[in-house]
Amino acid sequence: MASEGASGRLLVFGDSLSFHGPSGPCAADEARLWPNVAAAALGGTADLVAGFGWTARDLWWALTGDPRVWSELRRVDAVVIAVGSMDPLPSPLPTYLRTGLRYLRPPWLRRAVRRAYLAAQPRLAVALRGRPVALPRKLTIHYLDRSVYALRVLRPELPIVAVLPSVHRAPSYGGVYAERDATAAAIAAWGDRVGVPLLDLAAVVGEHVLGGRGNPDGMHWGWEGHADVGKAMAALVGPLLAASGAGGR
Numbered sequence: 600m601a602s603e604g605a606s607g608r609l610l611v612f613g614d615s616l617s618f619h620g621p622s623g624p625c626a627a628d629e630a631r632l633w634p635n636v637a638a639a640a641l642g643g644t645a646d647l648v649a650g651f652g653w654t655a656r657d658l659w660w661a662l663t664g665d666p667r668v669w670s671e672l673r674r675v676d677a678v679v680i681a682v683g684s685m686d687p688l689p690s691p692l693p694t695y696l697r698t699g700l701r702y703l704r705p706p707w708l709r710r711a712v713r714r715a716y717l718a719a720q721p722r723l724a725v726a727l728r729g730r731p732v733a734l735p736r737k738l739t740i741h742y743l744d745r746s747v748y749a750l751r752v753l754r755p756e757l758p759i760v761a762v763l764p765s766v767h768r769a770p771s772y773g774g775v776y777a778e779r780d781a782t783a784a785a786i787a788a789w790g791d792r793v794g795v796p797l798l799d800l801a802a803v804v805g806e807h808v809l810g811g812r813g814n815p816d817g818m819h820w821g822w823e824g825h826a827d828v829g830k831a832m833a834a835l836v837g838p839l840l841a842a843s844g845a846g847g848r
Contacts, residue, residue, distance in 0.1 A: 607643025613681040614653040619819040636829025655742035676845035680761040686734040687778035689724035721773035729777030758839035765800040769817035
């Protein structure tokens with residue numbers, strides 16, 4: 600990775616696609632993860648703020664509730680909003696109930712309920728045709744909108760890019776992703792409206808994922824996929840850095 604003082608320092612907001620490799624989650628400084636591949640290609644570094652299952656709502660919560668983000672925003676050269684792939688995933692239980700399973704006590708009850716839910720999830724995803732989703736697309740756009748507005752208030756000159764959702768073949772969701780295309784269309788229209796360039800993840804890693812060359816879970820990517828996304832992201836961000844003057848520092 601490039602030195603701390605290099606240009607092209609990225610602040611990346613992501614879901615597990617930003618830190619999950621071919622065999623499981625990795626530390627944020629793993630050089631083969633796509634944020635680090637992109638930053639290295641730009642001669643800089645990447646600061647990753649991410650979590651499992653993060654949606655556009657988690658992006659907003661990180662912006663407004665994480666003091667580390669507040670400090671990093673003063674120093675970065677560009678922001679990459681890499682959430683949105685988890686928003687249209689089937690979520691048979693409301694998010695507050697699904698995420699609340701971890702708080703069940705005693706431990707044996709938590710494990711039993713979690714096993715039952717994970718066993719039922721793919722069947723329910725198929726039976727309910729992919730609905731409800733983790734975050735309805737109206738709310739996805741709402742939180743993307745609020746986040747970009749806030750970033751532009753704080754740093755009007757800061758380049759911002761985002762992504763269109765990836766694809767999956769995950770047995771854990773019954774292979775269902777019925778709302779993906781509608782969510783992608785809504786994000787594309789939003790990006791055009793607010794002037795945020797978008798990287799189409801499905802176009803970059805679709806064959807990699809659907810061809811079975813990614814993580815065996817059918818959701819996450821192998822190192823080939825991370826390399827391809829990192830290079831594509833660098834190609835998208837590079838001209839924006841040059842236009843803003845960051846590339847010449």
